[in-house]
Amino acid sequence: MIRELFDRLFAIYGGQHWWPSKSGTRWEIIAGAILVQNTAWSNVEKALANLEAADRMTAERILTLPDEELRELIRPAGFFKAKCAYLKAASSFFLDHEADFLKSDDIPALRRQLLAVNGIGKETADDILLYAFKKPVFIIDAYTRRAAARHLHLDGTLPYEALQKIFMGSLPQDADLFGEYHALILAFCKNSCKKSGCGEICKQIMR
DNA sequence: AGCCAGGACTGAG
DNA sequence: CTCAGTCATGGC
Numbered sequence: 001m002i003r004e005l006f007d008r009l010f011a012i013y014g015g016q017h018w019w020p021s022k023s024g025t026r027w028e029i030i031a032g033a034i035l036v037q038n039t040a041w042s043n044v045e046k047a048l049a050n051l052e053a054a055d056r057m058t059a060e061r062i063l064t065l066p067d068e069e070l071r072e073l074i075r076p077a078g079f080f081k082a083k084c085a086y087l088k089a090a091s092s093f094f095l096d097h098e099a100d101f102l103k104s105d106d107i108p109a110l111r112r113q114l115l116a117v118n119g120i121g122k123e124t125a126d127d128i129l130l131y132a133f134k135k136p137v138f139i140i141d142a143y144t145r146r147a148a149a150r151h152l153h154l155d156g157t158l159p160y161e162a163l164q165k166i167f168m169g170s171l172p173q174d175a176d177l178f179g180e181y182h183a184l185i186l187a188f189c190k191n192s193c194k195k196s197g198c199g200e201i202c203k204q205i206m207r
Numbered sequence: 208a209g210c211c212a213g214g215a216c217t218g219a220g
Numbered sequence: 221c222t223c224a225g226t227c228a229t230g231g232c
Contacts, residue, residue: 034214037214038212039213039214040211041213043212043230046230075228076230079226079227079229082215082227120215121215122214123215142212182213190213196211
């Protein structure tokens, strides 16, 4: 079922080649993962462009920027006071630990470290592990829960790790596959499997 | 006008 | 552990 849904979505929407940031640098992915929390990507793009234009798209240069100025740069992404603190916490963390993430494949251990950083919760941690470091973890977000409930007979209210385990247990442990699947679910939900109701493709895929 | 957008944190029960 | 309240901008 889980694999079949991927195949159907891929047949319809094709490869998404995520992560959708411009330069695709590791830090831009990390910053984007934090800035996109409960926020439309179009707003995140403005904040990322501001950071890039101000030459602040690195952990070092985020840390040395006063809060007042950083907040102005990321304001378009919303929750700017909180996200300012989150970006600085992540900057500090990766200045110390980026090398660990490049060399270690102990995903549970890396994930625990990320979850200890202020502003990095389960989904953001998995965004970073998967898209910034190519670790095979499956991301669970609001769209995944909706698609799972509508099309896979799963309980969308299951705890994060429980749902994640179901997906990962039904697929090969492949970062590229997980990345495409997550991106396809997003494309699908934005296009047809909407919160407000099912579009034509959504109805067609159902069951 | 109000709902929605790729959540996380905090405090209470 | 589950839940509500909070945080903020911008598009539709």
